[in-house]
Amino acid sequence: MIHNIMLVEGNRLMLEQLSSVIKNTQGVELVARFREAGEALGQGIVFMPNIILLDADNSNIINLLTEFRRVFPTASIICTGEKWNAESSNLCINAGAKCFLVKPFSSDELRDAIMSFSTSFADARSNVLTFFSPKGKSGKTTLIANLAMSLARRSGSSVGIIDADLQFGDMAFFFDLKPQSTIVEAARDKDFLSPVSLNSYFVPVAKKVSILCGTKEPSLIDKVSIPAFEALVKMARTMFSYLLIDVPAGFNPTSIAAAEMSDTTYIVAMLNGGYEVQHIQRALEIFKSWPNYQSRVKTILTRVEPCNITSKQQMEEVIGYPVEGIIPNAFLKVSAAADDGHMALDLDPDSTFAQRVNFLAKKIINYKQDDSDDF
Numbered sequence: 304m305i306h307n308i309m310l311v312e313g314n315r316l317m318l319e320q321l322s323s324v325i326k327n328t329q330g331v332e333l334v335a336r337f338r339e340a341g342e343a344l345g346q347g348i349v350f351m352p353n354i355i356l357l358d359a360d361n362s363n364i365i366n367l368l369t370e371f372r373r374v375f376p377t378a379s380i381i382c383t384g385e386k387w388n389a390e391s392s393n394l395c396i397n398a399g400a401k402c403f404l405v406k407p408f409s410s411d412e413l414r415d416a417i418m419s420f421s422t423s424f425a426d427a428r429s430n431v432l433t434f435f436s437p438k439g440k441s442g443k444t445t446l447i448a449n450l451a452m453s454l455a456r457r458s459g460s461s462v463g464i465i466d467a468d469l470q471f472g473d474m475a476f477f478f479d480l481k482p483q484s485t486i487v488e489a490a491r492d493k494d495f496l497s498p499v500s501l502n503s504y505f506v507p508v509a510k511k512v513s514i515l516c517g518t519k520e521p522s523l524i525d526k527v528s529i530p531a532f533e534a535l536v537k538m539a540r541t542m543f544s545y546l547l548i549d550v551p552a553g554f555n556p557t558s559i560a561a562a563e564m565s566d567t568t569y570i571v572a573m574l575n576g577g578y579e580v581q582h583i584q585r586a587l588e589i590f591k592s593w594p595n596y597q598s599r600v601k602t603i604l605t606r607v608e609p610c611n612i613t614s615k616q617q618m619e620e621v622i623g624y625p626v627e628g629i630i631p632n633a634f635l636k637v638s639a640a641a642d643d644g645h646m647a648l649d650l651d652p653d654s655t656f657a658q659r660v661n662f663l664a665k666k667i668i669n670y671k672q673d674d675s676d677d678f
């Protein structure tokens with residue numbers, strides 16, 4: 304879909320500057336531009352804009368928004384302002400603007416903004432995946448990090464990770480990050496955020512992969528309420544094609560909220576010769592209250608040796624439920640990767656670990672399976 308933009312900008316120099324940014328942005332066309340909002344309201348309709356960039360540095364902006372929505376009911380309105388200010392951004396969004404962009408913006412920012420509300424585009428592709436473990440130390444953080452990389456590379460689409468293991472999340476350690484902003488700041492600011500501004504709370508770690516890191520201290524868990532967490536997930540799912548959520552072990556308000564909001568919940572357990580099978584079965588019993596649990600709940604076993612189809616089938620029989628994926632014992636690889644700041648996936652791309660992670664990514668992307676011996 305081509306985006307036909309009408310630009311309304313009171314400042315002449317800014318009008319020129321923004322016009323040239325729009326003209327240099329792929330997938331959008333500048334169909335009309337006005338310095339006076341009144342002129343745009345009177346004459347703009349003949350240009351059939353489907354996006355209106357409206358100068359919000361105007362004391363009358365809320366009334367103007369109402370008028371623009373009345374005259375252009377099918378167009379999306381983006382407010383633009385010289386400074387981002389939580390209060391005015393929120394007022395504009397409440398009055399019907401899709402988002403608030405600080406000007407002058409770049410082509411990338413404009414495209415990100417449009418993508419964030421083109422629901423036909425984002426919603427159709429967004430896939431929210433929660434990784435749940437009955438008990439801790441299941442290998443799920445390792446799996447999420449490696450799977451995110453594989454998903455981004457194979458699909459070419461954007462992948463977001465939310466570390467919602469609110470007390471002891473270690474995704475930031477995993478990627479050796481010292482984030483400025485975390486889920487705590489995002490939850491604090493959630494009422495003033497739009498998908499475009501929430502993006503800056505995510506830390507990019509690779510091409511097309513970024514992370515909203517967990518709390519810096521366990522006591523900060525109180526700063527992330529469940530409604531705030533839910534609002535962040537809702538917003539983030541419009542920003543990424545795949546959203547992977549790491550949650551604390553066991554059933555708790557965070558893991559339940561994340562699972563409820565997900566398209567797929569993976570129960571992840573590490574085979575350690577303990578009671579993992581019983582834990583999976585007990586967790587499944589709880590998820591069975593969902594009417595469609597068989598399509599929404601999948602299991603992944605880690606540290607499976609030998610990591611082959613026979614082991615997978617044996618485990619399916621013991622558990623009494625299909626096993627979506629198996630990951631081999633990769634302790635040495637995972638530790639070596641952590642030591643030199645790499646992903647285990649990359650240390651040895653031909654390893655069984657890499658193959659199994661890539662296979663899971665393929666399944667998520669829904670590749671046609673032509674390798675008949677893959678499992």
Ligand SMILES: Nc1ncnc2c1ncn2[C@@H]1O[C@H](COP(=O)(O)OP(=O)(O)OP(=O)(O)O)[C@@H](O)[C@H]1O
Nearest residue numbers: 439440441442443444445605606631632633634637
């Ligand atoms: N496939 C694997 N094989 C063997 N060891 C693994 C594997 N994946 C992860 N580990 C090791 O298991 C430990 C736990 O891994 P990880 O932190 O990924 O699990 P987790 O379920 O997220 O744990 P937590 O409950 O602490 O969040 C780490 O020491 C990690 O190196």
Ligand SMILES: [Mg+2]
Nearest residue numbers: 443444468473
């Ligand atoms: Mg973890």
